[in-house]
Amino acid sequence: MSVGTERIFIARLAGTNVLDPLGDQVGKVRDAVVVYRSTLRQPPKVIGFVVEVPGRRRVFVPIGRVTSIDVGAVITTGLVNMRRFVKRASETLVMGDLLDQPLMLRSDRSPVIIEDIGIEQQRSRDWEISRLFVRRHKGQRTPLDVLRRRGETLQVDWIDVEFPIDPTDDQHATQLIAAYQETKPADLADVLRELDTRRRMDVVRELSDERLADVLEELPEDEAIEVLEGVGLERSALLLETMQPDDAADLLGELPDEQAERLLQAMDSDEAEDVRTLLAYDDDTAGGLMTTEPVILSPEASVAEALAHVRRSELPAALAAAVFVCRQPLEPPTGKYLGLVHIQEMLRHPPHESVGALLDTEVEPLSPEAPTGEVAALLAAYNLVSVPITDEDENLVGVVTVDDVLDALLPDDWRDQRDEPKGDSADGTD
Template sequence: MSATRVFVARLAGCTVFDPAGDRVGKVRDVLVVYRKNDPPLVVGLIVEIPGKRRVFVSIGRVTSIGSGQIITTGLINVRRFEQRGGEVRVIAEMLGRTVVFNDGSGEATIEDVSIEDLPQGGWAISQLFVRRPKTSLSLFAKGATTFTDWGEVREQTTEGQAQSAEQLIATYSDLKPADLANTLLDLPPERMHEVAGELPDGRLADALEEMPESEQVSILTRLGDARAADVLDHMQPDDAADLIAQLPEELGEQLLDLMEPEEADDVRFLLTYAPDTAGGLMTTEPIIVSADATVAEGLALIRRHDLAPALGAAICVTLPPYEPPTGRFLGMVHFQRMLRYPPHERLGTLLDQGLDPVTADTSAAEVTRILASYDLVSVPVVDENHRLVGVVTIDDVLDYLLPDDWRSHDGNDDVRRRAEARTELTTGSIPLHHGRRTGNGPS
């Protein structure tokens, strides 16, 4: 193995290769065990392989660490990683901890950890990169940073003291919502709740949308009502409705009362529909414009960075008002069609005349059949007065078709279940109940 010293935070996301140069996965953490008189010993890496499964790769299987990549012997046990007693994850559990200097000079917070290979073989923690408390009252001031050897400090283990998750959150800053959700779910429960509690509202909302119901409820109920309502405000209305439907009725109403009125109204509206209908699947935040809007204006709306890709595939055209329930629904204009016309062209002249909307009580099976039959990404939903109330997107249907525990299956099972979902999309045949919402509306 090549002699080197590396900092663990820089390993997060590094690609792992086998000796032939084929990609194995990505590093998600480093696992260590504490020793009585010596620095913690590295026992292996936690690697995410295709299928989002986390596996353990023994440090003895690693032949090279450096240049942003890891080389292994190619022999990897693909059994799902389970943390054992005495093992500590450096990124998930050690970063952010408080340490006290043995010389009495105060305390600091661990921001990174370096590991190096030992002369006798194996790897161990060598140095810590720590930050001392700030000495200025300025909001922009930061404490001084320094490197220190493991033996020069001891960890602060005051009972009941929560370790800061700030550095861990910074390490996760570039993860996509689905990857952030998987990473949080992979943490020990208490650490997961601690990190979730310190994530920004919008970031936590994105992660919750990607989690199974039980973990959503567990995290939300630990936040406190005011914070929970703020997070729900940042979620897509349909996802927020799904989550609130899993809560006790009294708590759900309490959180709705604390939410922003406009957001709460959308959620209450969605909760009136049964889970196996278009109304139960739809989102109430499509792009809606007038018939006089131009191609240039439509494309500008699609470019919004916070817009879900499925919602950006088409624009809804209605009479005023332009918030659901809108004025009379006129039609949809697909993104690709807009690209074929000059910027000044009116969207009212580009409507898809062959696409009929569905009603809010249309069954999920029929919505599935329409999306599959016509290769659509979304389908509009109208009420009895032909007013637009929302759209059902392909991801809404997949969320409905896939079982609640699909994230917990291994890669091969995920492939099988996606194939089953694809068959269901094509045939229009769906299970009796895979929906997440327990809506109190008509069935």
């Protein structure tokens, strides 16, 4: 095996492209897997990498299948087993388990936190942990202290530390969160699902409310409820307020009535009212699938104003594809629904033109009682990503997006099924 650099630091390697011998991309490095030796004074041995392949599935690539490691690319033999990676009890993840771990320097007994881990190839051709990039934390024990990066940084050998200071000590999750800072919520949800309960809650406590709300929308409902129960009533209410109302309603609908009511009482009254409205509809109807927070504008609004609304970073892509034009009031239930304007249509017209002149009126709105199948058929017939839902008075009460329809039509365990192997690996190994 050739080595691009003498020592490779794993946190810097995370996200690096994994290539086959022809230079085609296989996936991206997400973690390294190590196993401990007979004593902690011996550096752990690197046995392979966790690689994310297309389809957001994480697979294991043995170190023996790697021919070159560099910060720019990891080259493999091209033989990759596509079976989903499941960590064994004897294995440890560098990013998931070791980063942010508290240690103690043997030299002066001072506490440090691991910020990165260096690996090197030995004469035996084995790879092992050689150096630790650590930071003295001077006794600070809170996540905020670690996040502020106080204290001197230094590199030490594995044998220069005692590991850990205290097995019951909480591991801070700031490094893990930083490594997945640009990760899509669905991918971060997958990461959380693979962590043990304690580590998962460490990460949950460090995530911002906005980021965690996005992740909760991507978790299976039973696992999202487990997170809510772990963060307490006050933060649960904040998270539910931050989530899309339809996703919040889905979660509350899975809880006992008494518990759901406590959360609704703790939420902002306006946000809770939107969720209560959605809870009144059956799950398999347009009303049970819709969100009450589409982009709604009056017909006099300009194209420039409409584009400014759909450009908001916090707006889901499906809701940014169109604006819905109604008479006052513009909060659901609105005044009379007039039609929708697709973003492509807005881009074809000058900024000063009014959206009322660009209406698509061919898409007939559905009633809240329309079954899921009817919603799916309308989306397919008109190549839409969202469908307006109106009441008997032609007032807009919400919008159903294609992602929510897919979620309703797919089997309950679709998140697990997407990680199932499509076939055996080329070499038949595990």
